[in-house]
Amino acid sequence: MRNTQQAAQAATPTTGSLFLCWQTARLVARHRAGNYAVVELAVEREILGRPGQFLMARAECGPALPRPLSLLWTEGSRIAFLVKDEGLLRARLAEAPRGSLFELRGPYGTAYRQAIDGQRRFLLVGGGSGIAPLEFFARCHPEMVEATVFGLRCAADAAVLPERNTLVEELGQGTAGARALDMWRPGLGIIACGPEAMYRQLAAGLPDHSGVYVALEERMGCGYGACQGCVVMTTDGPVRLCKDGPLLPLEKVKW
Protein backbone atom coordinates (compact mmCIF):
# COMPACT_ATOMS: atom_id res chain seq x y z
CA MET A 1 0.00 0.00 0.00
CA ARG A 2 1.23 3.44 -0.88
CA ASN A 3 1.89 6.07 1.71
CA THR A 4 -0.44 8.90 0.87
CA GLN A 5 -0.49 10.50 4.31
CA GLN A 6 1.95 13.21 3.34
CA ALA A 7 -0.02 14.25 0.28
CA ALA A 8 -3.20 14.26 2.31
CA GLN A 9 -1.81 16.59 4.95
CA ALA A 10 -0.25 19.09 2.56
CA ALA A 11 -2.13 22.31 1.93
CA THR A 12 -4.39 22.39 -1.10
CA PRO A 13 -2.58 24.44 -3.75
CA THR A 14 -5.39 26.77 -4.70
CA THR A 15 -3.22 29.88 -4.66
CA GLY A 16 -1.51 30.86 -7.89
CA SER A 17 -2.80 29.72 -11.22
CA LEU A 18 -1.27 26.25 -11.59
CA PHE A 19 -4.49 24.43 -10.77
CA LEU A 20 -6.04 26.13 -13.83
CA CYS A 21 -3.31 24.99 -16.21
CA TRP A 22 -3.32 21.72 -18.12
CA GLN A 23 -0.33 19.49 -17.76
CA THR A 24 0.63 16.41 -19.68
CA ALA A 25 0.32 13.05 -17.94
CA ARG A 26 1.74 9.79 -19.18
CA LEU A 27 0.03 6.47 -18.54
CA VAL A 28 2.68 4.43 -16.73
CA ALA A 29 0.86 1.46 -15.22
CA ARG A 30 -2.55 -0.14 -15.17
CA HIS A 31 -4.21 -2.93 -13.31
CA ARG A 32 -7.35 -4.17 -15.04
CA ALA A 33 -10.04 -6.37 -13.55
CA GLY A 34 -13.47 -6.96 -15.03
CA ASN A 35 -14.90 -3.68 -16.23
CA TYR A 36 -12.60 -1.59 -14.07
CA ALA A 37 -9.00 -0.45 -14.09
CA VAL A 38 -6.65 1.31 -11.72
CA VAL A 39 -4.74 3.66 -13.97
CA GLU A 40 -1.48 5.25 -12.86
CA LEU A 41 -0.20 8.37 -14.57
CA ALA A 42 3.07 10.27 -14.23
CA VAL A 43 2.63 14.04 -14.10
CA GLU A 44 5.11 16.85 -14.66
CA ARG A 45 4.03 18.96 -11.69
CA GLU A 46 3.12 17.36 -8.41
CA ILE A 47 -0.62 17.34 -7.73
CA LEU A 48 -1.32 17.68 -4.02
CA GLY A 49 -4.82 16.30 -4.18
CA ARG A 50 -6.66 15.08 -1.12
CA PRO A 51 -9.33 12.42 -0.71
CA GLY A 52 -12.60 13.54 -2.33
CA GLN A 53 -10.91 15.95 -4.70
CA PHE A 54 -10.90 15.40 -8.44
CA LEU A 55 -8.97 16.34 -11.54
CA MET A 56 -10.29 17.38 -14.92
CA ALA A 57 -8.97 15.09 -17.63
CA ARG A 58 -8.95 15.17 -21.41
CA ALA A 59 -7.35 13.41 -24.33
CA GLU A 60 -6.79 14.28 -27.94
CA CYS A 61 -9.95 13.93 -30.04
CA GLY A 62 -11.95 13.47 -26.83
CA PRO A 63 -15.19 15.29 -25.98
CA ALA A 64 -15.32 19.12 -26.15
CA LEU A 65 -15.51 19.36 -22.38
CA PRO A 66 -13.06 17.60 -20.06
CA ARG A 67 -14.23 14.98 -17.57
CA PRO A 68 -13.93 15.02 -13.78
CA LEU A 69 -12.14 12.01 -12.26
CA SER A 70 -11.80 11.38 -8.53
CA LEU A 71 -8.33 10.70 -7.24
CA LEU A 72 -7.60 7.19 -5.98
CA TRP A 73 -4.24 8.33 -4.65
CA THR A 74 -1.44 10.80 -5.30
CA GLU A 75 2.21 10.32 -4.50
CA GLY A 76 4.84 12.74 -5.73
CA SER A 77 4.70 12.79 -9.48
CA ARG A 78 2.32 9.80 -9.66
CA ILE A 79 -1.44 9.85 -9.45
CA ALA A 80 -4.05 7.14 -9.90
CA PHE A 81 -7.69 6.88 -10.89
CA LEU A 82 -10.16 4.03 -10.63
CA VAL A 83 -12.17 4.01 -13.85
CA LYS A 84 -14.92 1.94 -15.38
CA ASP A 85 -14.37 1.34 -19.11
CA GLU A 86 -17.36 3.35 -20.30
CA GLY A 87 -17.49 6.73 -22.01
CA LEU A 88 -14.92 8.05 -24.44
CA LEU A 89 -12.28 9.26 -22.01
CA ARG A 90 -12.62 6.56 -19.35
CA ALA A 91 -12.56 3.80 -21.93
CA ARG A 92 -9.39 5.27 -23.35
CA LEU A 93 -7.79 5.39 -19.91
CA ALA A 94 -8.80 1.77 -19.39
CA GLU A 95 -7.51 0.60 -22.75
CA ALA A 96 -4.80 2.89 -24.14
CA PRO A 97 -1.27 1.45 -24.25
CA ARG A 98 1.30 2.38 -21.65
CA GLY A 99 3.01 5.63 -22.58
CA SER A 100 -0.21 7.18 -23.88
CA LEU A 101 -0.57 10.87 -23.12
CA PHE A 102 -3.48 12.58 -21.39
CA GLU A 103 -3.92 16.05 -19.98
CA LEU A 104 -4.90 16.87 -16.42
CA ARG A 105 -5.65 19.96 -14.37
CA GLY A 106 -6.67 20.41 -10.76
CA PRO A 107 -7.17 19.41 -8.02
CA TYR A 108 -10.70 20.74 -7.55
CA GLY A 109 -13.50 20.26 -5.05
CA THR A 110 -13.59 20.28 -1.29
CA ALA A 111 -11.62 17.47 0.35
CA TYR A 112 -13.87 15.12 2.33
CA ARG A 113 -11.96 15.86 5.52
CA GLN A 114 -13.01 19.51 5.22
CA ALA A 115 -16.65 18.65 4.56
CA ILE A 116 -17.36 16.27 7.45
CA ASP A 117 -17.79 16.32 11.22
CA GLY A 118 -14.24 15.58 12.34
CA GLN A 119 -15.33 14.20 15.72
CA ARG A 120 -16.95 11.08 14.30
CA ARG A 121 -15.85 7.74 12.96
CA PHE A 122 -17.31 6.75 9.62
CA LEU A 123 -18.61 3.88 7.58
CA LEU A 124 -17.41 4.39 4.01
CA VAL A 125 -20.08 3.15 1.63
CA GLY A 126 -19.16 3.04 -2.04
CA GLY A 127 -20.45 1.69 -5.31
CA GLY A 128 -18.66 1.37 -8.65
CA SER A 129 -16.21 4.15 -9.49
CA GLY A 130 -17.45 5.93 -6.36
CA ILE A 131 -15.14 3.67 -4.41
CA ALA A 132 -12.11 5.70 -5.52
CA PRO A 133 -12.35 8.73 -3.18
CA LEU A 134 -13.41 6.49 -0.27
CA GLU A 135 -10.43 4.19 -0.75
CA PHE A 136 -8.19 7.28 -0.81
CA PHE A 137 -9.87 8.53 2.36
CA ALA A 138 -9.43 5.17 4.09
CA ARG A 139 -5.71 5.18 3.28
CA CYS A 140 -5.16 8.77 4.46
CA HIS A 141 -7.42 8.86 7.52
CA PRO A 142 -7.56 5.29 8.90
CA GLU A 143 -8.25 6.62 12.39
CA MET A 144 -11.59 8.04 11.20
CA VAL A 145 -12.77 4.87 9.49
CA GLU A 146 -14.92 2.27 11.23
CA ALA A 147 -15.27 0.04 8.16
CA THR A 148 -15.52 0.11 4.38
CA VAL A 149 -18.50 -1.31 2.48
CA PHE A 150 -17.73 -1.32 -1.23
CA GLY A 151 -19.98 -2.84 -3.88
CA LEU A 152 -19.02 -3.83 -7.41
CA ARG A 153 -21.13 -5.53 -10.01
CA CYS A 154 -19.28 -8.86 -10.25
CA ALA A 155 -16.46 -10.89 -8.70
CA ALA A 156 -14.20 -10.07 -11.66
CA ASP A 157 -14.60 -6.34 -10.95
CA ALA A 158 -13.76 -6.84 -7.29
CA ALA A 159 -10.24 -7.98 -8.16
CA VAL A 160 -9.44 -4.37 -9.09
CA LEU A 161 -8.91 -3.63 -5.38
CA PRO A 162 -7.42 -6.87 -4.11
CA GLU A 163 -6.62 -5.39 -0.70
CA ARG A 164 -10.26 -4.70 0.09
CA ASN A 165 -13.16 -7.03 0.67
CA THR A 166 -15.71 -5.86 -1.83
CA LEU A 167 -19.29 -7.06 -2.15
CA VAL A 168 -20.83 -8.33 -5.33
CA GLU A 169 -23.65 -5.90 -5.96
CA GLU A 170 -26.39 -7.38 -8.15
CA LEU A 171 -28.20 -4.78 -10.20
CA GLY A 172 -31.00 -3.25 -8.16
CA GLN A 173 -30.33 -5.39 -5.07
CA GLY A 174 -28.80 -2.64 -2.91
CA THR A 175 -26.35 -5.09 -1.36
CA ALA A 176 -23.79 -2.55 -0.16
CA GLY A 177 -26.45 -0.19 1.13
CA ALA A 178 -28.16 -3.00 3.06
CA ARG A 179 -24.85 -4.11 4.58
CA ALA A 180 -24.11 -0.52 5.62
CA LEU A 181 -27.52 -0.22 7.29
CA ASP A 182 -26.81 -3.46 9.19
CA MET A 183 -23.47 -2.15 10.41
CA TRP A 184 -24.62 1.33 11.33
CA ARG A 185 -25.17 2.21 14.97
CA PRO A 186 -26.08 5.54 16.57
CA GLY A 187 -23.25 8.07 16.58
CA LEU A 188 -21.47 6.54 13.62
CA GLY A 189 -21.14 8.70 10.52
CA ILE A 190 -21.44 7.60 6.91
CA ILE A 191 -19.64 8.86 3.83
CA ALA A 192 -21.24 7.47 0.68
CA CYS A 193 -20.15 7.71 -2.92
CA GLY A 194 -22.08 5.72 -5.49
CA PRO A 195 -25.37 5.66 -7.37
CA GLU A 196 -28.31 7.76 -6.27
CA ALA A 197 -30.33 4.62 -5.49
CA MET A 198 -27.79 3.81 -2.78
CA TYR A 199 -28.28 7.24 -1.20
CA ARG A 200 -32.05 6.86 -1.26
CA GLN A 201 -31.71 3.45 0.37
CA LEU A 202 -29.53 4.92 3.12
CA ALA A 203 -31.84 7.91 3.56
CA ALA A 204 -34.86 5.62 3.93
CA GLY A 205 -33.14 3.17 6.29
CA LEU A 206 -31.32 5.48 8.69
CA PRO A 207 -33.27 6.86 11.65
CA ASP A 208 -30.85 9.79 12.00
CA HIS A 209 -29.28 11.65 9.06
CA SER A 210 -26.79 13.72 11.03
CA GLY A 211 -23.22 12.78 10.23
CA VAL A 212 -24.29 11.21 6.92
CA TYR A 213 -22.69 12.60 3.79
CA VAL A 214 -23.22 11.75 0.14
CA ALA A 215 -21.07 12.63 -2.87
CA LEU A 216 -23.27 14.01 -5.63
CA GLU A 217 -22.56 13.85 -9.32
CA GLU A 218 -23.64 16.18 -12.11
CA ARG A 219 -22.36 16.84 -15.59
CA MET A 220 -19.59 19.37 -15.21
CA GLY A 221 -18.48 22.27 -17.37
CA CYS A 222 -15.41 24.12 -16.14
CA GLY A 223 -14.57 22.26 -12.92
CA TYR A 224 -13.19 25.38 -11.25
CA GLY A 225 -16.35 27.03 -9.96
CA ALA A 226 -17.18 29.55 -12.67
CA CYS A 227 -19.75 28.18 -15.11
CA GLN A 228 -22.47 26.91 -12.73
CA GLY A 229 -23.04 23.85 -14.89
CA CYS A 230 -22.86 21.40 -11.97
CA VAL A 231 -25.12 23.24 -9.55
CA VAL A 232 -27.55 21.22 -7.45
CA MET A 233 -30.31 22.62 -5.25
CA THR A 234 -29.93 22.10 -1.50
CA THR A 235 -31.83 23.34 1.53
CA ASP A 236 -29.18 26.10 1.68
CA GLY A 237 -29.82 27.09 -1.95
CA PRO A 238 -27.84 26.26 -5.08
CA VAL A 239 -24.44 24.63 -4.56
CA ARG A 240 -21.62 24.17 -7.10
CA LEU A 241 -20.51 20.56 -6.81
CA CYS A 242 -17.10 21.31 -8.31
CA LYS A 243 -16.23 23.84 -5.64
CA ASP A 244 -18.52 23.51 -2.61
CA GLY A 245 -19.06 19.75 -3.15
CA PRO A 246 -19.05 17.08 -4.22
CA LEU A 247 -19.71 15.81 -0.67
CA LEU A 248 -22.85 17.23 0.95
CA PRO A 249 -24.69 16.45 4.19
CA LEU A 250 -27.56 14.11 3.34
CA GLU A 251 -29.99 16.30 5.27
CA LYS A 252 -29.29 19.22 2.93
CA VAL A 253 -29.87 17.30 -0.30
CA LYS A 254 -33.15 18.00 -2.09
CA TRP A 255 -34.18 14.92 -4.02
Add this chain to the structure above:
Amino acid sequence: MVSLETTVLGQPFGNPVVLASGPAGFGLELSSLFRRRPLGGLTTKTVTWEPRSGNPPPRMVDAPAGALNSIGLANPGLETFLADVLPEVRELPTVRIVSFAASDPHEAESMAGRLGEADGVDLLEFNLSCPNVEGRPPACARGTAEEMVRAAARASRAPLLAKLAPDVTNMVEIADATLEAGARGLTLINTVRGLRINRDTGRPVLARSWGGLSGPAILPVALGKVFQVREAFPGVPIVGVGGVTDLGSLLEMLMAGADLVGVGLGVMADPESPWKLVDELATWLSRRDIDHCSEVVGCAHRGGLGIGETT
Protein backbone atom coordinates in the same frame (compact mmCIF):
# COMPACT_ATOMS: atom_id res chain seq x y z
CA MET B 1 6.41 44.98 -32.91
CA VAL B 2 2.88 43.84 -33.57
CA SER B 3 0.05 45.89 -32.09
CA LEU B 4 -3.04 44.09 -30.85
CA GLU B 5 -4.56 47.22 -29.37
CA THR B 6 -7.96 48.42 -30.37
CA THR B 7 -10.39 51.04 -29.11
CA VAL B 8 -14.03 50.05 -29.02
CA LEU B 9 -16.68 52.55 -27.91
CA GLY B 10 -14.04 54.66 -26.26
CA GLN B 11 -12.55 51.78 -24.27
CA PRO B 12 -8.92 50.87 -24.91
CA PHE B 13 -8.55 47.08 -25.28
CA GLY B 14 -4.98 45.79 -25.04
CA ASN B 15 -5.92 42.94 -27.36
CA PRO B 16 -9.11 41.82 -29.08
CA VAL B 17 -9.77 38.72 -26.95
CA VAL B 18 -12.48 38.93 -24.30
CA LEU B 19 -14.21 36.39 -22.10
CA ALA B 20 -17.77 35.83 -23.32
CA SER B 21 -20.60 36.17 -20.85
CA GLY B 22 -21.49 33.05 -18.90
CA PRO B 23 -18.88 30.32 -18.70
CA ALA B 24 -16.33 32.39 -16.78
CA GLY B 25 -18.84 33.64 -14.21
CA PHE B 26 -17.64 37.02 -12.95
CA GLY B 27 -14.05 36.20 -13.85
CA LEU B 28 -13.04 35.94 -10.21
CA GLU B 29 -12.01 32.28 -10.39
CA LEU B 30 -9.57 33.33 -13.12
CA SER B 31 -8.15 36.35 -11.28
CA SER B 32 -4.73 34.70 -10.99
CA LEU B 33 -4.57 34.42 -14.78
CA PHE B 34 -5.70 38.04 -15.26
CA ARG B 35 -2.93 39.21 -12.94
CA ARG B 36 -0.29 37.14 -14.71
CA ARG B 37 -0.95 38.40 -18.24
CA PRO B 38 -3.27 40.97 -19.81
CA LEU B 39 -6.47 40.04 -21.60
CA GLY B 40 -8.59 42.41 -23.67
CA GLY B 41 -11.73 42.25 -21.62
CA LEU B 42 -14.11 40.35 -19.42
CA THR B 43 -17.84 40.05 -19.99
CA THR B 44 -19.54 39.13 -16.73
CA LYS B 45 -22.23 36.56 -16.17
CA THR B 46 -25.61 38.15 -16.90
CA VAL B 47 -27.04 40.07 -13.94
CA THR B 48 -30.81 40.33 -13.42
CA TRP B 49 -32.90 42.59 -11.18
CA GLU B 50 -33.75 39.79 -8.73
CA PRO B 51 -31.38 36.98 -7.73
CA ARG B 52 -31.92 33.81 -9.80
CA SER B 53 -30.91 30.31 -8.79
CA GLY B 54 -31.08 29.09 -12.39
CA ASN B 55 -32.59 25.96 -13.87
CA PRO B 56 -32.73 22.55 -12.16
CA PRO B 57 -29.99 20.03 -13.05
CA PRO B 58 -28.92 18.52 -15.36
CA ARG B 59 -27.90 21.86 -16.86
CA MET B 60 -25.12 20.69 -19.13
CA VAL B 61 -24.58 17.97 -21.68
CA ASP B 62 -22.02 17.24 -24.36
CA ALA B 63 -22.77 17.61 -28.04
CA PRO B 64 -20.69 16.74 -31.07
CA ALA B 65 -18.00 19.47 -31.16
CA GLY B 66 -19.60 21.41 -28.36
CA ALA B 67 -21.89 21.40 -25.37
CA LEU B 68 -25.48 22.25 -24.61
CA ASN B 69 -26.14 24.32 -21.49
CA SER B 70 -29.24 25.34 -19.64
CA ILE B 71 -27.90 27.36 -16.73
CA GLY B 72 -30.81 29.82 -16.79
CA LEU B 73 -29.11 33.11 -15.86
CA ALA B 74 -28.19 32.01 -12.33
CA ASN B 75 -26.84 35.15 -10.65
CA PRO B 76 -26.95 36.96 -7.30
CA GLY B 77 -29.17 39.81 -8.53
CA LEU B 78 -28.42 43.49 -9.10
CA GLU B 79 -28.05 44.66 -5.50
CA THR B 80 -25.66 41.89 -4.44
CA PHE B 81 -23.74 42.27 -7.68
CA LEU B 82 -23.22 45.99 -7.07
CA ALA B 83 -22.42 45.61 -3.37
CA ASP B 84 -20.33 42.44 -3.25
CA VAL B 85 -19.26 41.29 -6.71
CA LEU B 86 -18.47 44.44 -8.68
CA PRO B 87 -15.87 45.71 -6.16
CA GLU B 88 -13.91 42.50 -6.83
CA VAL B 89 -14.47 42.60 -10.58
CA ARG B 90 -13.20 46.18 -10.57
CA GLU B 91 -9.83 44.95 -9.34
CA LEU B 92 -9.24 42.82 -12.43
CA PRO B 93 -6.79 44.57 -14.78
CA THR B 94 -8.97 44.45 -17.90
CA VAL B 95 -11.90 46.18 -19.60
CA ARG B 96 -15.12 45.19 -17.79
CA ILE B 97 -18.22 44.58 -19.86
CA VAL B 98 -21.17 43.93 -17.58
CA SER B 99 -23.93 41.78 -19.02
CA PHE B 100 -27.50 42.24 -17.85
CA ALA B 101 -30.98 41.03 -18.78
CA ALA B 102 -34.41 42.43 -18.06
CA SER B 103 -37.96 41.16 -18.22
CA ASP B 104 -39.58 44.39 -19.45
CA PRO B 105 -38.57 47.89 -20.63
CA HIS B 106 -39.11 49.42 -17.21
CA GLU B 107 -36.71 46.94 -15.64
CA ALA B 108 -34.27 47.44 -18.51
CA GLU B 109 -34.25 51.15 -17.81
CA SER B 110 -33.67 50.69 -14.09
CA MET B 111 -30.93 48.11 -14.59
CA ALA B 112 -29.07 50.08 -17.23
CA GLY B 113 -29.36 53.21 -15.12
CA ARG B 114 -27.92 51.59 -11.99
CA LEU B 115 -25.22 49.58 -13.77
CA GLY B 116 -24.25 52.32 -16.19
CA GLU B 117 -23.31 54.71 -13.44
CA ALA B 118 -21.50 52.17 -11.24
CA ASP B 119 -17.76 52.54 -10.81
CA GLY B 120 -15.96 49.74 -12.64
CA VAL B 121 -18.51 49.21 -15.41
CA ASP B 122 -16.80 50.13 -18.67
CA LEU B 123 -19.41 48.86 -21.12
CA LEU B 124 -22.84 47.29 -20.78
CA GLU B 125 -23.97 44.27 -22.74
CA PHE B 126 -27.74 43.85 -22.86
CA ASN B 127 -28.46 40.13 -23.07
CA LEU B 128 -31.59 40.06 -25.19
CA SER B 129 -31.12 36.49 -26.26
CA CYS B 130 -30.72 33.94 -23.45
CA PRO B 131 -32.41 30.75 -24.70
CA ASN B 132 -32.69 29.30 -21.21
CA VAL B 133 -35.38 31.36 -19.50
CA GLU B 134 -39.16 31.38 -19.77
CA GLY B 135 -40.70 33.13 -22.72
CA ARG B 136 -39.41 34.23 -26.06
CA PRO B 137 -36.10 36.11 -25.93
CA PRO B 138 -36.57 39.83 -26.73
CA ALA B 139 -34.03 39.52 -29.54
CA CYS B 140 -36.41 37.24 -31.45
CA ALA B 141 -38.91 40.02 -32.23
CA ARG B 142 -38.04 43.33 -33.76
CA GLY B 143 -40.54 45.36 -31.76
CA THR B 144 -39.62 43.92 -28.36
CA ALA B 145 -35.91 44.21 -28.99
CA GLU B 146 -36.30 47.81 -30.02
CA GLU B 147 -38.43 48.73 -27.02
CA MET B 148 -36.08 47.08 -24.53
CA VAL B 149 -32.96 48.64 -25.97
CA ARG B 150 -34.53 52.09 -26.21
CA ALA B 151 -35.38 52.00 -22.51
CA ALA B 152 -31.90 50.80 -21.52
CA ALA B 153 -30.00 53.15 -23.82
CA ARG B 154 -31.94 56.12 -22.52
CA ALA B 155 -30.92 55.37 -18.95
CA SER B 156 -27.35 54.14 -19.33
CA ARG B 157 -24.30 56.30 -18.99
CA ALA B 158 -22.09 53.48 -20.28
CA PRO B 159 -22.20 52.59 -23.99
CA LEU B 160 -24.55 49.71 -24.68
CA LEU B 161 -23.90 46.54 -26.66
CA ALA B 162 -26.91 44.44 -27.67
CA LYS B 163 -26.35 40.67 -27.56
CA LEU B 164 -28.49 39.03 -30.21
CA ALA B 165 -29.81 35.53 -30.84
CA PRO B 166 -28.92 33.45 -33.91
CA ASP B 167 -32.38 31.86 -33.98
CA VAL B 168 -34.03 34.58 -36.03
CA THR B 169 -35.15 34.83 -39.61
CA ASN B 170 -33.50 38.15 -40.33
CA MET B 171 -30.51 39.07 -38.21
CA VAL B 172 -29.90 42.35 -40.00
CA GLU B 173 -33.42 43.52 -39.28
CA ILE B 174 -33.07 42.88 -35.53
CA ALA B 175 -29.60 44.44 -35.48
CA ASP B 176 -30.99 47.48 -37.25
CA ALA B 177 -33.80 47.79 -34.71
CA THR B 178 -31.44 47.69 -31.73
CA LEU B 179 -29.01 50.15 -33.27
CA GLU B 180 -31.87 52.46 -34.14
CA ALA B 181 -32.98 52.25 -30.51
CA GLY B 182 -29.62 53.31 -29.16
CA ALA B 183 -27.31 50.29 -28.99
CA ARG B 184 -23.79 51.41 -29.90
CA GLY B 185 -22.44 47.97 -30.74
CA LEU B 186 -23.52 44.34 -31.12
CA THR B 187 -22.48 41.05 -29.59
CA LEU B 188 -23.10 38.19 -32.01
CA ILE B 189 -24.15 35.49 -31.21
CA ASN B 190 -25.74 33.91 -28.18
CA THR B 191 -25.92 30.10 -28.06
CA VAL B 192 -28.03 28.24 -30.59
CA ARG B 193 -31.16 26.59 -29.18
CA GLY B 194 -30.92 22.82 -29.19
CA LEU B 195 -31.88 19.61 -27.46
CA ARG B 196 -30.46 16.17 -26.68
CA ILE B 197 -32.20 12.93 -25.85
CA ASN B 198 -31.03 10.29 -23.40
CA ARG B 199 -31.04 7.11 -25.47
CA ASP B 200 -31.61 4.88 -22.42
CA THR B 201 -34.65 6.69 -21.11
CA GLY B 202 -35.92 8.27 -24.33
CA ARG B 203 -36.33 11.60 -22.55
CA PRO B 204 -34.55 14.94 -23.04
CA VAL B 205 -31.24 15.02 -21.13
CA LEU B 206 -31.52 18.54 -19.76
CA ALA B 207 -34.06 19.08 -16.99
CA ARG B 208 -35.59 21.93 -18.96
CA SER B 209 -35.28 19.96 -22.23
CA TRP B 210 -33.91 22.87 -24.26
CA GLY B 211 -30.45 24.31 -23.99
CA GLY B 212 -28.05 26.58 -25.81
CA LEU B 213 -25.39 25.03 -28.02
CA SER B 214 -21.87 26.43 -27.87
CA GLY B 215 -18.44 25.35 -29.04
CA PRO B 216 -16.88 24.66 -32.45
CA ALA B 217 -20.21 23.28 -33.70
CA ILE B 218 -21.63 26.82 -33.93
CA LEU B 219 -18.57 28.57 -35.39
CA PRO B 220 -19.91 28.74 -38.96
CA VAL B 221 -23.25 30.06 -37.71
CA ALA B 222 -21.54 32.81 -35.72
CA LEU B 223 -19.21 33.67 -38.59
CA GLY B 224 -22.17 33.94 -40.95
CA LYS B 225 -24.04 36.31 -38.66
CA VAL B 226 -20.99 38.48 -37.97
CA PHE B 227 -20.20 38.65 -41.69
CA GLN B 228 -23.75 39.57 -42.59
CA VAL B 229 -24.11 42.27 -39.94
CA ARG B 230 -20.66 43.73 -40.62
CA GLU B 231 -21.61 44.06 -44.26
CA ALA B 232 -24.86 45.84 -43.39
CA PHE B 233 -23.37 48.14 -40.73
CA PRO B 234 -19.68 48.64 -41.51
CA GLY B 235 -19.06 51.23 -38.78
CA VAL B 236 -20.71 49.43 -35.89
CA PRO B 237 -18.43 47.63 -33.41
CA ILE B 238 -19.05 43.89 -33.20
CA VAL B 239 -18.05 41.44 -30.49
CA GLY B 240 -17.93 38.09 -32.28
CA VAL B 241 -18.78 35.10 -30.08
CA GLY B 242 -19.44 31.48 -30.98
CA GLY B 243 -17.12 28.52 -31.32
CA VAL B 244 -13.81 30.31 -31.02
CA THR B 245 -11.47 27.86 -29.34
CA ASP B 246 -8.24 28.06 -31.32
CA LEU B 247 -6.14 30.44 -33.42
CA GLY B 248 -7.82 29.42 -36.66
CA SER B 249 -11.32 30.19 -35.43
CA LEU B 250 -10.13 33.44 -33.82
CA LEU B 251 -8.66 34.59 -37.13
CA GLU B 252 -11.81 33.70 -39.02
CA MET B 253 -13.92 35.67 -36.55
CA LEU B 254 -11.70 38.74 -36.92
CA MET B 255 -11.68 38.40 -40.70
CA ALA B 256 -15.48 38.13 -40.76
CA GLY B 257 -15.61 41.53 -39.11
CA ALA B 258 -15.46 41.17 -35.33
CA ASP B 259 -13.57 43.99 -33.57
CA LEU B 260 -13.44 41.93 -30.41
CA VAL B 261 -13.73 38.16 -30.06
CA GLY B 262 -15.36 36.41 -27.11
CA VAL B 263 -14.30 33.00 -25.83
CA GLY B 264 -17.03 30.96 -24.14
CA LEU B 265 -16.85 27.18 -24.13
CA GLY B 266 -13.10 27.47 -24.73
CA VAL B 267 -12.52 28.92 -21.28
CA MET B 268 -14.51 26.13 -19.66
CA ALA B 269 -12.39 23.48 -21.31
CA ASP B 270 -9.10 25.33 -20.93
CA PRO B 271 -9.08 28.31 -18.56
CA GLU B 272 -5.81 29.54 -20.03
CA SER B 273 -6.99 29.38 -23.63
CA PRO B 274 -7.95 33.09 -24.05
CA TRP B 275 -4.46 34.10 -22.98
CA LYS B 276 -2.84 31.50 -25.23
CA LEU B 277 -4.91 32.84 -28.14
CA VAL B 278 -3.50 36.35 -27.58
CA ASP B 279 0.06 35.00 -27.83
CA GLU B 280 -0.73 32.90 -30.88
CA LEU B 281 -2.40 35.84 -32.60
CA ALA B 282 0.63 38.06 -32.01
CA THR B 283 2.95 35.39 -33.40
CA TRP B 284 0.76 34.81 -36.44
CA LEU B 285 0.59 38.52 -37.26
CA SER B 286 4.30 39.01 -36.81
CA ARG B 287 5.13 36.03 -39.07
CA ARG B 288 3.04 37.65 -41.77
CA ASP B 289 4.53 41.10 -41.23
CA ILE B 290 1.16 42.51 -40.29
CA ASP B 291 1.81 45.42 -37.94
CA HIS B 292 -1.63 45.92 -36.60
CA CYS B 293 -4.41 43.49 -35.85
CA SER B 294 -6.96 45.92 -37.29
CA GLU B 295 -5.64 45.06 -40.76
CA VAL B 296 -7.17 41.63 -40.31
CA VAL B 297 -10.52 42.80 -38.92
CA GLY B 298 -13.18 42.55 -41.63
CA CYS B 299 -10.66 41.71 -44.35
CA ALA B 300 -13.05 39.12 -45.76
CA HIS B 301 -15.16 42.06 -46.91
CA ARG B 302 -12.21 43.74 -48.63
CA GLY B 303 -10.97 40.94 -50.81
CA GLY B 304 -8.89 39.28 -48.12
CA LEU B 305 -5.47 40.01 -46.68
CA GLY B 306 -4.04 40.89 -50.05
CA ILE B 307 -0.96 38.79 -49.47
CA GLY B 308 -1.81 35.61 -51.33
CA GLU B 309 -2.92 32.36 -49.76
CA THR B 310 -3.69 32.33 -46.05
CA THR B 311 -3.44 29.41 -43.69
